[in-house]
Structures are given as structure tokens and as C-alpha cells.
Amino acid sequence: MQDVPGLVAQAREGRPRAVARLISLVEGASPQLREVMAALAPxxxxxxxxxxxxxxxxxxxxxxxxxxxxxxxxxxxxxxxxxxxxxxxxxxxxxxxxxxxxxxxxxxxxxxxxxxxxxxxxxxxxxxxxxxxxxxxxxxxxxxxxxxxxxxxxxxxxxxxxxxxxxxxxxxxxxxxxxxxxxxxxxxxxxxxxxxxxxxxxxxxxxxxxxxxxxxxxxxxxxxxxxxxxxxxxxxxxxxxxxxxxxxxxxxxxDVLTTRRAARAAREVETIAVTALRERIADLHGDRRLETLAGRVVAGELDPYTAADELIAGLTEPEAG
Amino acid sequence: MQDVPGLVAQAREGRPRAVARLISLVEGASPQLREVMAALAPxxxxxxxxxxxxxxxxxxxxxxxxxxxxxxxxxxxxxxxxxxxxxxxxxxxxxxxxxxxxxxxxxxxxxxxxxxxxxxxxxxxxxxxxxxxxxxxxxxxxxxxxxxxxxxxxxxxxxxxxxxxxxxxxxxxxxxxxxxxxxxxxxxxxxxxxxxxxxxxxxxxxxxxxxxxxxxxxxxxxxxxxxxxxxxxxxxxxxxxxxxxxxxxxxxxxDVLTTRRAARAAREVETIAVTALRERIADLHGDRRLETLAGRVVAGELDPYTAADELIAGLTEPEAG
Known part of the structure; x- marks a missing residue:
């Protein structure tokens, strides 16, 4: 694990290696991504x-x-x-x-x-x-x-x-x-x-x-x-x-600068949210929920919209056992 | 409103106008979209x-x-x-x-x-x-x-x-x-x-x-x-x-045909689910939730990941009012 507060302090001093490491952490979806983003926010x-x-x-x-x-x-x-x-x-x-x-x-x-x-x-x-x-x-x-x-x-x-x-x-x-x-x-x-x-x-x-x-x-x-x-x-x-x-x-x-930055932040937040939801859907592949739903669609038992509803419901349900 | 069962019956008889109308209903995200898809599934x-x-x-x-x-x-x-x-x-x-x-x-x-x-x-x-x-x-x-x-x-x-x-x-x-x-x-x-x-x-x-x-x-x-x-x-x-x-x-x-069709159906269901989730996020623009979160990100009070978490939580909360 990287020392995030230390890296942030070094980055602010202008040390390029610290900047590079922080970017790698956020780019690569590291487990420390959230810690980095929280430290950078203010x-x-x-x-x-x-x-x-x-x-x-x-x-x-x-x-x-x-x-x-x-x-x-x-x-x-x-x-x-x-x-x-x-x-x-x-x-x-x-x-x-x-x-x-x-x-x-x-x-x-x-x-x-x-x-x-x-x-x-x-x-x-x-x-x-x-x-x-x-x-x-x-x-x-x-x-x-x-x-x-x-x-x-x-x-x-x-x-x-x-x-x-x-x-x-x-x-x-x-x-x-x-x-x-x-x-x-x-x-x-x-x-x-x-x-x-x-x-x-x-x-x-x-x-x-x-x-x-x-x-x-x-x-x-x-x-x-x-x-x-x-x-x-x-x-x-x-x-x-x-x-x-x-x-x-x-x-x-x-007052355009604030508006632009707010629009940029809104897009950023939205992209992160959709990416997170996509990941959750991908995780469902693991427990075969999507596969099962798709099989029922192919068999004609379910239409794809009802299947999508069940998939979305699955996203917000507590994890099984 | 269209008579969906009637259109489906006519489409199956090969009437091109009925086929055209059904496609328009599913393409244009009509309120009857789900009714059409449910009728077609079997x-x-x-x-x-x-x-x-x-x-x-x-x-x-x-x-x-x-x-x-x-x-x-x-x-x-x-x-x-x-x-x-x-x-x-x-x-x-x-x-x-x-x-x-x-x-x-x-x-x-x-x-x-x-x-x-x-x-x-x-x-x-x-x-x-x-x-x-x-x-x-x-x-x-x-x-x-x-x-x-x-x-x-x-x-x-x-x-x-x-x-x-x-x-x-x-x-x-x-x-x-x-x-x-x-x-x-x-x-x-x-x-x-x-x-x-x-x-x-x-x-x-x-x-x-x-x-x-x-x-x-x-x-x-x-x-x-x-x-x-x-x-x-x-x-x-x-x-x-x-x-x-x-x-x-x-x-x-x-046994490849079934596998391919299941993969196609899985992609279809996933796309519908993500589209639905995106729409829900777009709806949140209406109640200014995303806007408020974005403003807090710009102000440095919130990092975008925490904001995305709150946005996703907002998707599954009961509607206010």
C-alpha cells in the first residue's frame, strides 16, 4: 500500500514521481483510488x-x-x-x-x-x-x-x-x-x-x-x-x-467558470456512477444471474425488459450468503 | 394507444404495416414498449x-x-x-x-x-x-x-x-x-x-x-x-x-447456436438495464440531486466517488414526496 498523504504532500511540492504514482493509482482503479480521491478533493x-x-x-x-x-x-x-x-x-x-x-x-x-x-x-x-x-x-x-x-x-x-x-x-x-x-x-x-x-x-x-x-x-x-x-x-x-x-x-x-466546472463534475460523477453500476452487473455474471435471465429470454419465458428489471433489482439486493 | 395483440397477429400474417408499427413502437421507446416486448417474447x-x-x-x-x-x-x-x-x-x-x-x-x-x-x-x-x-x-x-x-x-x-x-x-x-x-x-x-x-x-x-x-x-x-x-x-x-x-x-x-443466442440476449438485457439506470440518473437532474452533488465536488467538500455513491443510493431510494 502506498502512503497516500505522503504522496500528496510530495506532489504538492512538485515532485514528479509522486504525481506519477498518484495518477497511476487513480488510473488503474487501485484499491486506494477512493483514499486518493478523498485526499485530493479539498x-x-x-x-x-x-x-x-x-x-x-x-x-x-x-x-x-x-x-x-x-x-x-x-x-x-x-x-x-x-x-x-x-x-x-x-x-x-x-x-x-x-x-x-x-x-x-x-x-x-x-x-x-x-x-x-x-x-x-x-x-x-x-x-x-x-x-x-x-x-x-x-x-x-x-x-x-x-x-x-x-x-x-x-x-x-x-x-x-x-x-x-x-x-x-x-x-x-x-x-x-x-x-x-x-x-x-x-x-x-x-x-x-x-x-x-x-x-x-x-x-x-x-x-x-x-x-x-x-x-x-x-x-x-x-x-x-x-x-x-x-x-x-x-x-x-x-x-x-x-x-x-x-x-x-x-x-x-x-459566472461561467463555476457553471462549466459544475457541469464537468456532474459528468464525472455520472460516469463514475454508471461505471460502478456496470461493474455490479459484471459481478452478477459471476453468480450466473445474468446468464440465467438470458437463458430464459432465449427460451421465450421472459422478455428482455422484465429480465432487465430483475437484473436491476439484483443490483440493489443484499448479497446472497 | 395501439392494439398490440392485434398488431402482433397481423404481423405474423406478414402484413408489413403491422410489422412497421411494432418496430416503431419498440424503436421510439413508446409507453407501450414493454407491452410489445412481453407479447413478442414467446x-x-x-x-x-x-x-x-x-x-x-x-x-x-x-x-x-x-x-x-x-x-x-x-x-x-x-x-x-x-x-x-x-x-x-x-x-x-x-x-x-x-x-x-x-x-x-x-x-x-x-x-x-x-x-x-x-x-x-x-x-x-x-x-x-x-x-x-x-x-x-x-x-x-x-x-x-x-x-x-x-x-x-x-x-x-x-x-x-x-x-x-x-x-x-x-x-x-x-x-x-x-x-x-x-x-x-x-x-x-x-x-x-x-x-x-x-x-x-x-x-x-x-x-x-x-x-x-x-x-x-x-x-x-x-x-x-x-x-x-x-x-x-x-x-x-x-x-x-x-x-x-x-x-x-x-x-x-x-450446441453453439443456443450459446450465441444466450450471449446476445445477455448483452441485450445488460444494455436495457444500463440504459434504464442512465435514465434514472437523468431523472435525478430534475430533482437537482446530481447538480447539488456536482456543486459540492467543485467546492472541494466531496470527492467524486463519494458523490457517485450518493447518486447511486439515490437511484434506489423511494421517490420523495
Missing amino acids: LAGGAYVIGLTGSPGVGKSTSTSALVSAYRRAGKRVAVLAVDPSSPFSGGALLGDRVRMSEHASDPGVYIRSMATRGHLGGLAWSAPQAIRVLDAAGCDVILVETVGVGQSEVEIASQADTCVVLLAPGMGDGIQAAKAGILEIGDVYVVNKADRDGADATARELNHMLGLGEARGAGDWRPPIVKTVAARGQGMDEVVEALEKHRAWMEEH | LAGGAYVIGLTGSPGVGKSTSTSALVSAYRRAGKRVAVLAVDPSSPFSGGALLGDRVRMSEHASDPGVYIRSMATRGHLGGLAWSAPQAIRVLDAAGCDVILVETVGVGQSEVEIASQADTCVVLLAPGMGDGIQAAKAGILEIGDVYVVNKADRDGADATARELNHMLGLGEARGAGDWRPPIVKTVAARGQGMDEVVEALEKHRAWMEEH
């Missing part, structure tokens, strides 16, 4: 969570790295949670192989973690918010959650950040892809990266048009800015940080 | 459910239509459930726009239904088995479930049939795509369609290699056959039917 809430998403090839890692640099210059402690559906890591490996990220590898003020989208109980919707909670409680000022904007769950994670940044690049047919993935609905800040390439202005114009930014909005409404960057050379990153800070200030002014 | 179990899946462009609709013709020649009542993720239909439209299918539109022994993958409560995993149950209870001898082998849920539906047919075509890079979608693990019968094109033999060979069909198997093991067809000209369809019937006979001989 400590979380200070971090600004920024989601970054976009199609493969728009320069997400490069942009994330440039943002890390910008926030480091401002003296902030920064964490990166890279959610990678194709990651060969089972979760927890440092992204030492990412050239752009490796420049931060020796900086004690930066914590980097990758998270695979597969193999976790309850999936990403379950494990990502918990890892964010650890990083938050550990005292990170800014948490950058980088996801590939392709799968529904990846997009959802980015959209549940305090501020969601959607990245595009010129000439990638992003317009259609973005619309498909629904990422045009979730951006608080849009970034057209690789702005030194042909077509950057056209992409920004098309985006402006698709977002309906020309249309009249209410006085208090947030108007998502479109920022052009060349992340590989660090160009435009200060403007991105400025846009992020403006959005954060706007959220605080309009 | 009548289902007679149909042979065949799943057909494959990448777009391999000729699924053409193959399905040719299979319908083959089974009609044998005097069987046939239903087609076309699961189409891109379908503009909200579920229930006849596929009159499908040229290959329209030849069966006037045949009273054929019932065709399309089902969109979106917008249904609990999704396809929830609605497809119920539609199959209606068609089964209505007295169809053969139910062909045609799905695009791209999404996880589409593949799952095909894999839960009594027999799963995986279609490929030459020169489409199917090998990699198929492996990606995991459809090489689910086929009981493989069909290389468009076998008059270049590369058909190579595709069959590659498939044979990937399936490891050259390897030694146990005496009682099923060895998935690879059948070459030109569905547009009806070539090879009798061989496909023969392969299907062989698989069915093998399943009955080895």
Missing part, C-alpha cells in the same frame, strides 16, 4: 484547464509545447496531459520521444503525461478527469489537455476544459472535417497554425464564416477569437495566451 | 439471423439483395434490417431509393427496413436487437442485418448475429482496414465479392493467410470458408447460402 480547483484539439497534422504537439514555454515565461507551473488514441503507452510514460516536448523534460516546473485511450475501465471519460484532478491538486497553475479531435470521447474531453482551443491548419480540408467532428461548436479560441503557409487567410476567413462571427451577438456573449500562429517558431503564442486569459476573465465576470 | 426464436458487414464499396446492398433472392427461391420469408450510419432516415423508411433492393419492394415475402445509427436512446446496441426481435416474432425465417463495418457498434451488431458474413472486394486495401475494424475476428463466412475483377484471387489468398486457415485446427472447430461472388450477376450466391446453412448445421450440432 486541494483541487486552483488550476486553469485548457483543452487543445484538432485533426492530426495541424501541429498540436508543437502548439502545446509553445504554450508551455509561454506559460513558463510567466512563471506558472504547467502540466500537459496528452490523450493519444494511437499511443503505444499503457498510460504513464513520459513523452521523451516527442522532440518538441523534450525541451521541457528537464524543467521541474513542467509535468508531462500521456494517456492512451484504450484499456481503461470506463474509458477515457472516466480516467482523464481523474488525472486532471491529481494535477490540479498537485498545484499546477495550468493544465493543457491535448487530444486528437477525431473520436467523440476525445472531443468531449477537450470540450469539458475551462477553455477549449481548436487548432486548424491551411489546406487540410479542415472545414469539412471540423464540422463532421463537431469541433466547430466547442471552441472558445480558434488557432490557425502554420500561418506562414499558403491558404492561411482563406482558412481563417472560412472559419470566420462557418462560426458566424459576422453575425450580431448579445453584448455579454463570448466571441471566439481566431488567432494565427506559427507554433514551430513560437510566433503568435503570446496572442494565444492573451486570448486564453481574456476568455478566463470573461468566464469569471459572467 | 413468439421469437425461429428466425435465422445473418449479419453482413464490410467496408463501404464492397457491395453489401447488392450482396444482401442477391441473398434475399436466393432465400426467396427456397420459399423463405426474409427480412432485411439495413443499419446505415449515414442514413438520412430517422428509422423506418423503406429503402425505395436503393435500386438493388427495389426489386423486392413488391414481394410480400420480403420486409425491408433501414435504421439510422443516431438519435436513438441508448443507440444502436439498444434498438437493433429489439427490431430483430419484432421481425423474428413476426415469423420471418431469415433476417439479414446489413451494417457498414466501420463503427464499433455496427461491427458489434453484425457479430451478434447467429452467423456473421464479412464481405471484401479486390483492390480496396481491405486487408488493413478489416484488421483495423477487427472484422477478421468476427466472420463465420467470408465473401470476396466482385470476383470478376483483377486481384480477387490475391485478396482471397491474403485473407486465407490472415485468417490462418492453413493452420491446424481441432476436429470440431469451424473453419470459415471463403466464397467468391459477383453479386451483381447473382454468381456464387448459392455457394454463400450453402456455406451459411453449413455453419448453421455446425452450430446446432455443437
